[in-house]
Amino acid sequence: MIYPRENPTPLNGGKMQHHLYFDTMADFPNLPKLDRVAAGSDAFCVETGDACILRGDTGEWELI
Numbered sequence: 001m002i003y004p005r006e007n008p009t010p011l012n013g014g015k016m017q018h019h020l021y022f023d024t025m026a027d028f029p030n031l032p033k034l035d036r037v038a039a040g041s042d043a044f045c046v047e048t049g050d051a052c053i054l055r056g057d058t059g060e061w062e063l064i
Contacts, residue, residue, distance in 0.1 A: 002027055005044065008037075017041050025050070034059045 001023050008016035015038035022031065024047045031043055031054070039056025052061045 002030060002032075002043070011038050011040075013038075018043075020044070021046055023047060028052070028061065031061050 003021055005019040005021045008018045011017055017038040018032070018041040020031065020041070020043040022028065022043055022045055025045055028045070031052075032041075034054065034056070037054060039054055039059075041054040042051065043053075043061065044051050050063050052063045054060075055062050
């Protein structure tokens with residue numbers, strides 16, 4: 001399951017940068033894409049402790 005960690009941050013251009021939690025890495029492919037959230041959005045996996053960020057140049061979530 002994917003859920004907000006805190007309130008989204010409004011950015012210029014109208015998109016919102018989101019800060020998310022997700023339960024397991026099985027949820028990783030279901031993280032929202034650039035059509036729904038702004039680049040730079042971040043997510044944290046509760047199960048593994050992995051963090052990831054949505055890249056603006058590729059439109060893909062990347063583990064950091």
